[in-house]
Amino acid sequence: MWSRFVALVAEFCATPAPPVAARGARVFHASPAFFHYRIALWLAVRASTLLFIVGPMVALELAVREASNLPWALRALLYVIEGGALVGWVISLPVGYALARLDYEQRWYVVTDRSLRIREGVVIVKDMTLTFANVQNVTVEQGPLQRAFGIADLRVQTAGGGGGEQPGQPSMHTGFLRGLDDAPALRELIMARLRVGQDAGLGDPDDRGTAPEGATQAAIGEVLAAARALGDAARRLAGN
Amino acid sequence: MSALPPAIAAIERPHRNLWTLYLIRALFTGPAFPVVAVVLYFRYHTMRYRFDAQGVHMRWGVFFRREINLTYRRIQDIHLRSGLFQRWLGLADVLVQTAAGSASAEMTIEGLQEFEVVREFLYAKMRGHDDGASTDAASPVAAALHEVARELVAVREALDRVGTR
The missing domain is CATH 2.30.29 (PH-domain like)
Incomplete structure (x- = not known):
């Protein structure tokens, strides 16, 4: 039933195909524990919402019983509103679950030894690509609940300021890998690349085919000329 | 490029x-x-x-x-x-x-x-x-050093020929 639902959603949303592993890339989801963590959080929110619905309802009911001369129309209106709130709450259960599960299933991480791709989103699909050569810092974040589930978030930042697409969101220069069960391993992979790199990760123009400085180039030119002369002399000597 | x-x-x-x-x-x-x-x-x-x-x-x-x-x-x-x-x-x-x-x-x-x-x-x-390995091999320094090495090999071969004579 779930897979048929997913197929329907994918059809309607024109969901792009999942990323394919190419050239030694590792394609993976967040940890299954991440899904459980999201569900636990969501259940807690749902439970507290129910309290906020049922609490006022009970209080209202008691108040209504006190005021016995309430017109019946008002009383009916009250019941309609209360009923509506309850029905809304019940409907939100499958919807919220489906959203959380879709978000988990359509969240992909693609990691190669030099680049990272994060694909996320159901309605708005976002897909971020960055190379480790541009990474400035890597942060591992873990709250108490996440620790209980054995997962951690990894934040990978490239250079450049600016806010997120909406206020409060992390900068668009941030790759956010949520719910990894082995965040330290990925952090090590990226940090190892950073240690090898000699540059600042800011697109230095000379980071390719290291251009030698003038003196070095002149010295190498001299050596080359000397070698050629020596070779010619030796060939002349051997030829005689 | x-x-x-x-x-x-x-x-x-x-x-x-x-x-x-x-x-x-x-x-x-x-x-x-x-x-x-x-x-x-x-x-x-x-x-x-x-x-x-x-x-x-x-x-x-x-x-x-x-x-x-x-x-x-x-x-x-x-x-x-x-x-x-x-x-x-x-x-x-x-x-x-x-x-x-x-x-x-x-x-x-x-x-x-x-x-x-x-x-x-x-x-x-x-x-x-990529690591820029392909462009690195094509850099002028690498080309010059390769030529120096070739010349040195030629010198040794020539000396060998002189020695065996």
Whole structure:
């Protein structure tokens, strides 16, 4: 039933195909524990919402019983509103679950030894690509609940300021890998690349085919000329 | 620099579905529809892309013209973003970011149905995509040192011939 639902959603949303592993890339989801963590959080929110619905309802009911001369129309209106709130709450259960599960299933991480791709989103699909050569810092974040589930978030930042697409969101220069069960391993992979790199990760123009400085180039030119002369002399000597 | 793939070099105008998308967006602005639609109409019709060996260029505008130029080597990260309407129209935004501190992406390549090809192309041009090993081998220093080594081998062979005589 779930897979048929997913197929329907994918059809309607024109969901792009999942990323394919190419050239030694590792394609993976967040940890299954991440899904459980999201569900636990969501259940807690749902439970507290129910309290906020049922609490006022009970209080209202008691108040209504006190005021016995309430017109019946008002009383009916009250019941309609209360009923509506309850029905809304019940409907939100499958919807919220489906959203959380879709978000988990359509969240992909693609990691190669030099680049990272994060694909996320159901309605708005976002897909971020960055190379480790541009990474400035890597942060591992873990709250108490996440620790209980054995997962951690990894934040990978490239250079450049600016806010997120909406206020409060992390900068668009941030790759956010949520719910990894082995965040330290990925952090090590990226940090190892950073240690090898000699540059600042800011697109230095000379980071390719290291251009030698003038003196070095002149010295190498001299050596080359000397070698050629020596070779010619030796060939002349051997030829005689 | 290697030549551009033909699929990339051929990109010049956005796909006409971008105009459809713009109309939908304009509809969502409600009473501002006529104004927004006119602005977006001109934006769509003047939008031009150019990919060359070093970078990508994008320009649009009639009264207020704007032209963005950025080089592949300065790209920090690439985002693909597509909403429902965009995916129904087969489009996606390619957001290209450099290390500048602007709040939004430095360049938003929109209205291309070949966005995947563009993303892969830009990714292949990014720093750190390869180690630059191939270009390093072609550097003038390496070439000179190879020639020095060849000359030294020739000297030794010549000396061998003199010695055996």
